[in-house]
Amino acid sequence: MIMTFAEKILAKYAGEKKVEPGQIVTVKPDHLLMHDNAAPIISKIKPELQQYGVFKRSLPVIVLDHVIPAAGEKNALQHKQIREFVRTYKIKYFFDVGYGVCHQIIVEKGLALPGTLLLGSDSHTCSYGAVGAFSSGIDRTEAAALLLIGETWLKVPESIKITLKGQLHRWVTAKDVILSIIGDVSASGADYCSVEFHGAIARFSVDERFTMANMGVEMGAKNAVFPVDNVTMQYLTSIGVSKLKYKPLNPDVDAIYEKELTYSLSEIEPVVAVPHSVDKIKPVREVTGVEIQQCLLGTCTNGRVSDFEIAAKILKGKKVHRNVRLLILPSSRSVYLESLKKGLISIFLEAGGTILPPGCGPCLGAHQGVLAPGERCLSTSNRNFKGRMGCSEAEIYLASPATVALSAINGKITDPRKVKR
């Protein structure tokens, strides 16, 4: 049977030999992700939980990350309700305030493995394709239903094959690659589809694959995945996951795709997504000089050690421009700790940066770096929608850690290739 990744994994979870795009299957995911929204989710099904309990205590993974530490009494109360739920139902996987962003935690703790299926009540659940898992976002109501019955329906998606060729130039990163692809296919170009990355993927670390899979939803994708290779396996070994614990599922070479796209990496240059849509992509050189008041370096898209290493190379011994607030947002406590040991945090602090606790921070506009009207933020996060950082009269530009770091020094958007060697 010749199948794409999505067809293979959905066939496996549906107990079928073969499935086809458009077919509806019933699946039992390995894990269900929830974050601060676990509070409204469990409040929907209180009587049912009391009567039937949770389907399986190892199904949910709850990570408090969205508004942490609690910004107000309402958030604090929700966190408290979640902790009580975790205790009452003996939920196996709970990560309280400070562990990090849910998506990073899921991967870092080895909860997403090659050939597994995860659903989560967060749109960036698609990130786990970085390690060869099938993962997709759902709403709160569906998360509530899954907590009770452990299964749901999925439509087998059409698949898009993206082949990457060649090599990236210096200071051009995985973020520039994914932004360029989204600019090309548009914010709706992969609606309902499974996106597979092929070709020169061995050049991309799991961190970089994470950045790219994370943004799959920004082109409408149901999931985005990298086939499992030595890079994946070495990463998993490094976090203590034995090869015996997973069985990779890779697409067949001659699988049939709805669309096939090829990108030459050497032709990709540093880019930004300009307000207010992720598919409005421009080369950095075309917006050079645009003044910025805030820089956000981090998040689940670009808040890992390798991202910080790139930024630290640029920021070492330099000062952030006096008109700019540079916010550093590690994607997890272990990223924070490793960055600390490597001296990266000192570089950021000496440059004038502010380190935020590992979580979602200002990315969704609830706290810790909300913008004022007329302000502009250059961010390594994944969304630049109007109002996203809490103010509808502010602007958000998205870019790579390299572009953000150099721009923070200059106080205006700057091409990272201008770094003085």
Add this chain to the structure above:
Amino acid sequence: MTVWKYGDNINTDMLFPGKYTYTCNTAEEIKPHLLEDLDPSFAKNVKEGDVIFAGKNFGCGSSREQPVLGLRAVGIIAVVAESFARIFYRSSINQGLLLIECPEAVRSYKVGDQVWLNIVKGTISVGSSTFSFPRLPNEILAIRDAGGLLPYTRQKLQQRKI
């Protein structure tokens, strides 16, 4: 019936700003902020029985469900769009908000056109033209017929118990 017409890529932040995601959860809390950053007149003037027409990729972005809950609570009968983002689409099935994917109907709509929906037949009339839209698969109709995903889940739990 008022038709509210919007463009492509209407995202969840436009439908319901993220800054309220963890403080507004009930219909009453959500309603005043619906479409706040897209069309401030919407929340004030929307009435039971109104329809939204929109372009491609309606509901893209976050998985927050306040947009769906809110649109349903204010009485929007259906959102007719050229296409929908998938999480929003699923969420609408779960909450019982009717979505109609019909690019032809959207493209043919002009301000002032009368709109008629026939859910049973699966047709939508815009001005003098009538378009059909595909029937939902049985698995999904079962959720809708139960009154949404939670009632459907309760039915399943009761069956399992027996």
